[in-house]
Amino acid sequence: xxxxxxxxxxxxxxxxxxxxxxxxxxxxxxxxxxxxxxxxxxxxxxxxxxxxxxxxxxxxxxxxxxxxxxxxxxxxxxxxxxxxxxxxxxxxxxxxxxxxxxxxxxxxxxxxxxxxx
Numbered sequence: 001x002x003x004x005x006x007x008x009x010x011x012x013x014x015x016x017x018x019x020x021x022x023x024x025x026x027x028x029x030x031x032x033x034x035x036x037x038x039x040x041x042x043x044x045x046x047x048x049x050x051x052x053x054x055x056x057x058x059x060x061x062x063x064x065x066x067x068x069x070x071x072x073x074x075x076x077x078x079x080x081x082x083x084x085x086x087x088x089x090x091x092x093x094x095x096x097x098x099x100x101x102x103x104x105x106x107x108x109x110x111x112x113x114x115x116x117x
Contacts, residue, residue, distance in 0.1 A: 001059045004041055007073035013066065017045040023052070 004010075008019040021042035039055040061067040 001062055002072075003039075003055070004058065004069075005073060007071075009070040010043065011068040011070055012043075012045070012061075015045045015047060015049075016070070017043040017051075020044050 004019050004022065006019055006022060010017050010019070019041050023040040023042060025038055025040070040052050041055060041058055043051045043053060045051070058067065062069065
């Protein structure tokens, strides 16, 4: 089966989901065939469930007809929403920390002025 890409819509047991991330692991370069990494797909379902499923498992479920591919995007999509969201949250937390430091200094300065009165 052709590799899934970000934005692929699937139907999994009656639930619609979208592939939001392809987690590539590569392959460890060893002589031992037991040690092997594989790609995984992060799938967000409309009911809020997020699953990480191995590519081999997805292939098997598609062949068994338990997962149907509804739509494959024709152009690459931007980074996954979870990456963008985590970047946004980090930026907000940094702004909040800086704001708290400024407020603390102002509050301490005001308290110092009140003690002198």
